[in-house]
Amino acid sequence: MAGVGPNGLPEIVSASPISQLGRRQYGALVAMRFRMMVNSVRSVQGAFELSARGIAFVIYSLMGIALGFGLGAGSYSMVSSEHFQYLAALLWIVFLVWQVLPIALASFQEQFDLSSLLRFPVSFGSFYLLSIVFGLVDVPAILGGICCIGIWTGVTLARPDLAGWTALALAVYALFNILLARTVLAWVDRWLAKRRTREIVSALFLVFMLSLQLLNPALRSGARYQRANRQTAAANHQKIFKEIEPWARATHQVEPWLPPGLAAGAIVQSAQRLPNLALISLAVLGFYILVTGSLLGVRMRSEYRGERLSEAPATRKRTADDSRWLIDGSGPVAAVMEKELRTIPRSMPLLFAMGAPLVTVLIISTVLRNTSEGGRPFQLAFPLCVCYALLGFTQMIFNNLGAEGTGIQVLFLSPTPIRSVLLAKNLLHGALFSLVAILAALFAAFRLGEPDLTLLATTAAWVLFALPANLAAGNLLSLTMPYRVNLGRISRQRGSQASALVSLLIQAFVIGCGVTVLEVCAYFGKRWLAAPCLLVLAGLAVVVWMRVLAHADSLANRNRDNLIATLAKTE
Amino acid sequence: METSAIQTHGLTRTFGALTAVQDVTFTVATGQFFGFLGPNGAGKSTTIKMLTGLLEPTAGTIEILGRPFSASALDLKRQIGVVPEGMALLGRLTAPEYLRFVGRMYGLERETVNRRTEELLEFMQLADERRKLITDFSHGMQKKLALAAAVIHGPRVLFLDEPFEGVDAIAAGMLKTMLQGMINRGATIFLTTHVLEIVERLCSHVAIIHQGRLVANGSIEDLRAGVASTLPGAVSEQRLTLEEIFLSIVGAGGQEAAQELSWLA
Numbered sequence: 001m002a003g004v005g006p007n008g009l010p011e012i013v014s015a016s017p018i019s020q021l022g023r024r025q026y027g028a029l030v031a032m033r034f035r036m037m038v039n040s041v042r043s044v045q046g047a048f049e050l051s052a053r054g055i056a057f058v059i060y061s062l063m064g065i066a067l068g069f070g071l072g073a074g075s076y077s078m079v080s081s082e083h084f085q086y087l088a089a090l091l092w093i094v095f096l097v098w099q100v101l102p103i104a105l106a107s108f109q110e111q112f113d114l115s116s117l118l119r120f121p122v123s124f125g126s127f128y129l130l131s132i133v134f135g136l137v138d139v140p141a142i143l144g145g146i147c148c149i150g151i152w153t154g155v156t157l158a159r160p161d162l163a164g165w166t167a168l169a170l171a172v173y174a175l176f177n178i179l180l181a182r183t184v185l186a187w188v189d190r191w192l193a194k195r196r197t198r199e200i201v202s203a204l205f206l207v208f209m210l211s212l213q214l215l216n217p218a219l220r221s222g223a224r225y226q227r228a229n230r231q232t233a234a235a236n237h238q239k240i241f242k243e244i245e246p247w248a249r250a251t252h253q254v255e256p257w258l259p260p261g262l263a264a265g266a267i268v269q270s271a272q273r274l275p276n277l278a279l280i281s282l283a284v285l286g287f288y289i290l291v292t293g294s295l296l297g298v299r300m301r302s303e304y305r306g307e308r309l310s311e312a313p314a315t316r317k318r319t320a321d322d323s324r325w326l327i328d329g330s331g332p333v334a335a336v337m338e339k340e341l342r343t344i345p346r347s348m349p350l351l352f353a354m355g356a357p358l359v360t361v362l363i364i365s366t367v368l369r370n371t372s373e374g375g376r377p378f379q380l381a382f383p384l385c386v387c388y389a390l391l392g393f394t395q396m397i398f399n400n401l402g403a404e405g406t407g408i409q410v411l412f413l414s415p416t417p418i419r420s421v422l423l424a425k426n427l428l429h430g431a432l433f434s435l436v437a438i439l440a441a442l443f444a445a446f447r448l449g450e451p452d453l454t455l456l457a458t459t460a461a462w463v464l465f466a467l468p469a470n471l472a473a474g475n476l477l478s479l480t481m482p483y484r485v486n487l488g489r490i491s492r493q494r495g496s497q498a499s500a501l502v503s504l505l506i507q508a509f510v511i512g513c514g515v516t517v518l519e520v521c522a523y524f525g526k527r528w529l530a531a532p533c534l535l536v537l538a539g540l541a542v543v544v545w546m547r548v549l550a551h552a553d554s555l556a557n558r559n560r561d562n563l564i565a566t567l568a569k570t571e
Numbered sequence: 572m573e574t575s576a577i578q579t580h581g582l583t584r585t586f587g588a589l590t591a592v593q594d595v596t597f598t599v600a601t602g603q604f605f606g607f608l609g610p611n612g613a614g615k616s617t618t619i620k621m622l623t624g625l626l627e628p629t630a631g632t633i634e635i636l637g638r639p640f641s642a643s644a645l646d647l648k649r650q651i652g653v654v655p656e657g658m659a660l661l662g663r664l665t666a667p668e669y670l671r672f673v674g675r676m677y678g679l680e681r682e683t684v685n686r687r688t689e690e691l692l693e694f695m696q697l698a699d700e701r702r703k704l705i706t707d708f709s710h711g712m713q714k715k716l717a718l719a720a721a722v723i724h725g726p727r728v729l730f731l732d733e734p735f736e737g738v739d740a741i742a743a744g745m746l747k748t749m750l751q752g753m754i755n756r757g758a759t760i761f762l763t764t765h766v767l768e769i770v771e772r773l774c775s776h777v778a779i780i781h782q783g784r785l786v787a788n789g790s791i792e793d794l795r796a797g798v799a800s801t802l803p804g805a806v807s808e809q810r811l812t813l814e815e816i817f818l819s820i821v822g823a824g825g826q827e828a829a830q831e832l833s834w835l836a
Contacts, residue, residue, distance in 0.1 A: 021678040028675030035672075036663040039704060116659055118625050120676040121648035306626030565706060 017125030025122060029130070045481065045498070045562065052498035057142075064143040067097070068150025075154030079162070084268040091173065091260035094147045098177040099184065101140035115303055128300050132182060140181060148174050155267060165270035165278060172285050173263035179292040186299040259288050332416040336424035343403065344432075354436055357392030361385045361440045362447070380515070382451040383459040385444035387511050389437045390466055393429060395485075397474035398503035399496075400425045402485035406568040412560060419552040422478075426471045426545075437463055454527050461534035462514040465541050472545040473506045479555045482566050513537060575637065576601045576728050576759035577622060582631035584617050591617040593783045595631070599761060599776070604754050606774035607763045610821055614783040615763045616656050616732060622761070623653045623730050635728060649677055652726030654734050658717040662706030666697050666716050669705060670723055677724035684723075691719040694749070696742070710737035718746060728759045735769055747773060771813040781821050791816075 016022065040046035071090050078086050114131055122130075148170045156163040255261045262285040269278035344351065400422065401408060411421055441459070445451065451459070483496035514534065521530040556563065577599040584592040592614040599605040609615045620626035622633060624644050633640040635647045661669055667688050674684035692698040695715040705713065714737055721729060729750075735743050750760055750773065764770060770777060771791065779787040787794055795811050798819045811819075 024678045025676050028672050031675070032661065032664065032668070032672045035665075035668045036661065039663050039665070039668075042704065116661075117676070119623060119648070119653050119655060119659065120673075121645050121678070122676070123645055306620060306624075 017123060017129045019123070021121065022123060022126045025120070025126060026130075029117075048481075049496060049498040052496075052501045056139075056497045056501055060139045060142055061146070064146035065150075067093075067143065068146040068148075068153075070150070071147050072150035072154035072157075075151045076158045077154075079155050079158035079271070084264075084271060087267060088255065088261045088264035090151055091264050094144055094151070094173075095177065095260050097147060098140050098144040099181055101143065118304065118306065124301065124304050127304050128297060131296070131300055132178060136178065141178060144177055145174065159271060162267060162271055165275075166267050169263045169266040169270075169278075169282060169285075172266075172282055172289070173259065176259050176285060176289050176292065179289060179296055183292050183296040183299070186296060190299060190302075257284065259285055262288070332414070332420045333424040333427070336421050337428045340425060340428045354392060354432060357389045357436060358439055358443065360388055360392075361443050380518070381448050382441070382444050382455055383462060383514065383518075385440050385448075386437050386459050386463060387466075387514075389440035390433060390463075390470065391507060392436065393433050393470075394500075394503050394507060397429055397433075397470050398477045398506075399481075399483060399485065399499055400429065400474060400478045401482050401563065401567065402478070404567055405484065408563055408567040412556075412564070417553050418479075418556040419549045422475050422552050423549055426475070426549075430467055430471065433467060434463075454531070457531040458514075458518055458527070458534060461531040461538060465534050465538035466510045466514065468538065468541040468545040469510050470506070472541065472548045474503070475545075475548050475552060476555070477503060477506075479552065479559050479563070482563055484567050574601065575599060576603065576635065577605075577761060578634040579622070580632045582618065582621060582633065583629050584614075584621060584626065585629045590783055592621070592628075592780075595780065595783075595785045597778050597785060597788050599759060601636075601759055602754060602757050603776055604750070604760050604774045605762065606770035606777040607761060607780065608767070608770065608777055608817060609763075609780035613780045615780060618780065619653075619656075619730055619732055619761070619763060623651060623655075624648055625653075625655070649724065650727045652721035652724065652729045654714075654717045654721045654729075654731045656732045658713055660705050660713055660717060660720075662704065664705055665702060666692060666705060666708075666719075667701050669716065670720055673720040674723045679724060687723050691723060694745075695719050696745075711739055711742060714738050715742060715746070722753075726758070728761065729753065731760065731762045731764075733764050734762070735764060735766060743769075767813045767817060777813070779817065779820055787820050794820075 037050070040050055071093065074090055075087065078084065078090075114127060114134070117127070117130070152163070152166050152170050155166045256265055262281045266278040266281040266285070269275070269281060395402075401411075404411065411418065450456075477499060481496060481499045481502070483499060517533045517537070518527070518530045521527050521533065575598045578597075580596050582592060582595040583590065595614075595618060607615055607618065617626065621628045622635070622640075624640060624647070636650055638647060640647055661672070664672065670688040670691060671684050674687060679687070689698075692701060695718070697712060697715060697719070700708070700712065705716065708716065714734060718731070718734055721731075731750075734746065738746065747769075754760060762770065762774060774791070776790050777787070777794065778785055778789075787797075789797075791813060794816050798816045799811060801819075
């Protein structure tokens with residue numbers, strides 16, 4: 001046992017992550033996190049937040065169990081029928097869950113900022129280990145873990161002799177996914193912290209969107225064309241498939257060397273009694289882990305050396321005239337709108353919220369198009385795409401004060417009513433949503449064909465209802481359940497599960513209203529009636545929104561302490 | 572036995588095209604109360620971050636207690652205490668919970684942590700607030716807690732970034748006594764503050780940084796003599812205050828410009 005120095009410190013210092021000091025530090029961190037959780041129950045909001053986390057955990061776990069059950073059934077079926085070649089597809093699904101969800105949920109999950117530990121004698125090994133361990137209890141890891149257990153159960157039930165190899169392959173695969181998710185988020189944050197790289201990423205994003213659009217006519221002829229001439233369309237398909245066949249074949253050759261293919265390969269090879277080949281597959285997967293771990297190590301090393309993303313300055317000083325006003329007018333509404341408009345291009349979470357739905361609309365429309373029969377897409381496909389555009393604005397609308405930080409005090413100090421501030425934010429968010437909704441509608445129309453006039457009118461009426469309804473609920477939630485947002489990064493946000501849960505429930509209600517009205521009208525054979533009905537709801541929503549704005553100041557004053565404490569005080 | 576507690580040579584830190592600290596070289600002797608001064612944005616906090624291992628220098632070397640920081644960072648971090656710029660408190664913990672957490676992070680034994688936590692809470696007059704969350708503390712109470720956390724492991728070198736900001740006169744007096752006691756027992760204190768009266772009263776030596784460069788370094792008496800020698804006879808015979816020395820070295824800045832703001836009441 002190490003001795004104790006004159007000031008009470010252990011005499012031996014080791015940089016090893018499992019040294020005595022390291023172990024004491026892990027214990028201290030676990031105790032600290034536990035105490036913080038217990039203390040959060042002291043306030044009503046904290047208790048609500050913890051309950052929401054519990055509910056979210058149950059929901060995510062149920063989702064994971066459902067997915068894991070499906071994957072388990074799939075793997076059981078594949079293994080028992082000796083169709084091992086499809087096993088990789090299941091692992092690709094796990095890969096998508098593990099890698100896509102962290103970015104989608106980053107702003108809703110609370111993550112501890114490890115850089116606050118740097119003033120303590122924390123070794124790099126401990127710092128690196130902690131950065132991985134802190135990611136083990138997030139939603140994607142829970143879902144991914146349950147999926148892996150599902151696959152293991154399916155394979156083991158079908159072939160009990162493969163239990164050991166499958167467990168080993170899936171454990172290595174899980175480790176790879178954990179490291180990759182951490183690495184991707186760490187590097188994305190780094191790239192997006194600088195103006196130049198942010199511009200490059202935005203340009204790549206645009207190119208990606210345009211490419212998807214150009215890919216569409218190349219892969220499929222338009223819906224009208226299909227209906228008019230099926231034979232020509234079939235001939236076109238054959239021609240296109242012939243063109244992409246070499247690519248598909250090349251992909252098929254590469255796939256076994258990618259991580260999901262390697263993990264699946266190890267299971268298949270063990271089933272074929274080829275343990276040496278299975279070990280080679282795992283070794284190659286280990287190489288991927290080494291590369292990913294090293295890339296994460298490079299990033300973590302920079303953070304360990306004190307790099308602060310917010311301190312990364314632009315490499316070139318701006319020479320543009322900053323005195324130019326983006327929005328004319330000297331009133332507070334114009335001032336707040338101007339501030340928001342200048343903030344958005346510098347804010348990753350907000351840009352992500354606006355851009356991600358458009359990509360998802362493309363994916364949704366492709367899926368719906370491919371599953372449609374006779375070239376006629378699912379009738380709600382068009383409104384569904386527009387709905388999704390609204391989901392991207394959830395965080396922006398339902399926590400519209402979250403990015404103010406200490407600036408919230410300026411809002412309370414200035415002789416401007418809070419309702420003017422909220423009005424300005426609502427107008428800007430409404431305008432941005434309209435822009436994104438129009439783009440989503442255009443994308444959806446381009447891929448699925450133009451909707452009929454009734455559906456178009458119904459969708460437009462639903463938007464007129466959904467927007468004020470969301471803004472009204474968003475203002476209420478922003479004043480009563482705010483949480484601080486760091487506009488400089490996507491990951492390691494302090495998000496609120498309670499706010500996320502309530503806002504998603506409200507979204508579900510608003511979408512449910514639209515679907516119910518449309519389906520009820522369709523049931524009675526009067527689909528045209530849906531638009532007028534939704535317009536009535538829209539009128540009501542506008543009245544509610546105006547009422548909420550009218551009471552915003554009294555509500556803000558009642559919650560002033562909480563707002564300032566949450567947004568401006570010490571973490 | 573080491574002769575200097577802190578020694579830097581050619582310390583430089585750049586952020587892209589911006590050079591925040593350039594070629595800073597100074598020495599702080601063991602047992603010295605050292606004041607590090609400079610106007611806003613001069614590079615004080617960046618220097619402190621480099622000295623405490625929160626930021627790696629772009630160039631130059633740092634020695635703490637006679638050992639290069641880069642080679643012995645882990646051990647040296649245990650020998651230093653820091654009250655960082657933003658205090659780095661955890662708002663959802665109580666004061667005893669936070670102090671215990673910090674003590675354990677430095678690897679202290681459980682009994683030691685518990686005993687020192689109680690002593691520090693008593694000394695900082697925070698014992699009555701032991702059930703309150705830190706987020707509900709006043710700014711001054713948070714400062715006292717940050718200082719308690721910085722000394723719980725008995726550091727030999729203490730870095731203080733604006734420790735008296737927002738602290739009431741009674742607490743400030745008590746803190747000064749405590750810091751002076753540490754100096755008497757051989758500790759070294761590196762202090763940055765904008766309150767020049769405090770520096771004048773506590774510090775024996777000061778360094779002044781301006782636009783990332785060290786523009787003055789020495790005992791207050793040496794600086795006083797140096798500045799006085801550049802002034803006209805009648806003025807130089809008066810005993811200059813540290814504020815006058817500081818303004819003389821760094822310049823009056825925007826004072827003239829402020830006088831032009833005729834629209835101010």
